[in-house]
Amino acid sequence: MRLSEGVEWTLHCCLTLGWLDSDKPVSTAKLAATFELPPAYLNKRLQALVRSGILASTPGVHGGFRLARPPEKITLMEVVAAIEGPENAFRCTEIRQRGAGAERPAHEYKRQCVITTAMRKAELAWRRELASQTLADMMATAPQAAAERTRNWFERVGG
């Protein structure tokens, strides 16, 4: 099981946009240069965050991305779901109904499989934890030096 690299990329971009705290959109090229990421791939992931209402995008030469909401209104869960999709990590394919299980009456399968229930419970704990952490929380725990250096870098490159 592995989360896509887009999760790391977009979380860092959100943190950067939060630190810049500007109404001026930041271009994909600049965000890509900040982390030496491939611009086209990064842009695709950032567009996914636009579709989820986490980022707002402005088209055109001076266009780019900014946070669509205040950092305290953006949770890690939303960013992860924007990239990974809404599906559960554990996907039950109901193998219990096949083979030996095919003989059993249908009403026995109305209740969710105990394995699915147990796996969902764990995934819910993961989701709950991600939903409880906001971009503002990360900005508050990150070293202030990192925020300042990011702002300085963008000033220098004309961000």
Add this chain to the structure above:
Amino acid sequence: MRLSEGVEWTLHCCLTLGWLDSDKPVSTAKLAATFELPPAYLNKRLQALVRSGILASTPGVHGGFRLARPPEKITLMEVVAAIEGPENAFRCTEIRQRGAGAERPAHEYKRQCVITTAMRKAELAWRRELASQTLADMMATAPQAAAERTRNWFERVGG
């Protein structure tokens, strides 16, 4: 993010072996037939559980698999880890140290990135939940009818 189908397969096999509660090993062919699974692929996954000390295997014509420990000593976390490996779902590639970050002194990176910390915290909640649930718990919550039908089926097919 998706857990491999092997997680569903092997958890069901463990549940079946727990219900049969026999010292006699159950062959891959029979376990595969129970859920209409491809025997060779299933066998590969069951071998992973042997390597993790969850199942014991007996070679030979009358060989097969049985639980290596009592069901209350087998957690969901162990089965999931046997199939998925020990790696974290979120893999930090330290993109913060690239591009704009390359100029910063190395000591600034001694502390774990806030994003990694936040993602790890959520994953820990998932792992803790999986570790708290045993095969015995699942056997206790599953419908008794399912256990009985499984035992009857194995008696009929000569399990």
